[in-house]
Amino acid sequence: MSGTVTPSKPEINWQPDVVSQVPVSDKAGVGEFVQETLALTKRLFIQLKRRPSTLIAGVIQPLMWLILFGALFQNAPKGLFGESLSYAQFLSAGVIVFTAFAGALNAGLPVMFDREFGFLNRLLVAPLASRFSIVAASAIYIVALSFIQAVVIVAASAVMGAGVPNIAGLGAIALIVFLLVIGMTALSLGLAFVLPGHIELIAVIFVTNLPLLFASTALAPLSFMPKWLQLVASLNPLSYAIEPIRYLYLHGDWSLGSVVMEAPWASITFGGAVLVLFAFAAAALVLISPLLRRRFA
Template identity: 65%
Template sequence: MTTPLLQIDTSQVSSRGALTEIIQETTALTRRLFVQLKRRPSTLIAGVLQPLIWLILFGALFSKAPEGLLPGGMSYGRFLGAGVIVFTAFSGALNAGLPVMFDREFGFLNRLLVAPLRSRSSIVFASVIFITTLSLVQSLAIMVTAALLGYGWPGAGGLLLVLFTLLLLVFAVTALSLGLAFALPGHIELIAVIFVANLPLLFASTALAPLSFMPVWMGWLAALNPLTFAIEPIRAAYAGPLDLSLVLLDAPYGSVTGQTCLLVLTGLTVGLFLLIRPLLNRKLS
């Protein structure tokens, strides 16, 4: 007896190309994350509120710092602005892994894995698109507020540089967070790591104080901290005309130009994605 076994109903299942299918999957998964955000906007609001409080309180704390203490005679508020913008994007992106972790724990990921996804990278793409948009929106909100507080606004070219730098940082941190979301056993552990990583990385960077203020060992830390490589170009973009070949950082190991900062961030992003790829492949296979 011969039975037509593999009778996939072609009127139901489209025979469209791989790219169209990947776009359909990714769009649907991304839409889900945005619907969640719309109905539960507390993460969005908290993500703007926290850096805003930093900006206002920390800015006020050191507002009477003597003129000329900071490089270029900058006011502390202006100095802090760049740091807080980067901190906003950084802590936003650090949360990228949380929705994925909850999907793992509640079994929703299994629902996705039973479906004939054209590429399981769609799950990762959706997270990256979502968290990038979210972090950039939060950062822009902080930039606008900072401008209203009188801490300046980068020019058009400067704005592009700011966004590009933030994008690189957000990609890198998202990769890290997604990697953690698949490597750690549960959301408690993930939240603990996020909690521990957040503030020390901020302190050990040039967000709150310049390198010249720090003891040597901390200067080393700050000069190796990825956040610093994002903060310095943004601070330069706020300070005036753009020149990426200028030295932005007198690190203990040598002078770092704007170009070097961006190169380091690019390298970090690529490196982290390569690093988590085998992990994602294993967990999603």
């Protein structure tokens, strides 16, 4: 009688599989960082292409400001708004700056929605060479939209009789808008990582939007304001972006030493206003850097 052969059980390896992980480092190579940033920026523009209402509204709103406020003050006495020949010429600088400011203030909303829908978590666990590409992509996207809006406003202002600055003046406008947008985008992205949800972020945007507009020289010169509001407007970063651009519209022979604003404590030159905006952008970036490092860790 032949014995029954019992098949041997396969040997089971109880050791867990080792999953290889690509280390994520903030010290990424330039090539990898640029590639990731461009890919994430492309994603934002694809979203804009599918839902262009944000860009359309961002162009229509400043045009309405120019048309309605220009018509409202078209019979204002000459000299009421400084050297401007018309209120449209005076208002153009304020509309350019406030439109860029409002767009940059909303920069944190896409990141906040990514947080709430879980897409940001997928990015944070992805093998990115540098997670700061997420922030860089958002900044590039907002800067591009701000430049598009600024071009439309400058063209519309020219049609309404405000004129167009020379080539050097247009370059200075681009630099001023860039510095303001970078600073406000940094603060908005910081809020997107700090606040619990989009409701709170929208509340902050609503609370700060109009007060900063009226506490600046966007709608009226400093000399038109009471003393306390002059002091507040002189501390507002928007005023340091508005007044140089307004000076460019009125003077073709501008220079860095040209006085663009008479603050309660000193005369602000064109170069001084640009330095204030540069310091504002740098301070905002330095302020959010530790926060982003903790969130990305």
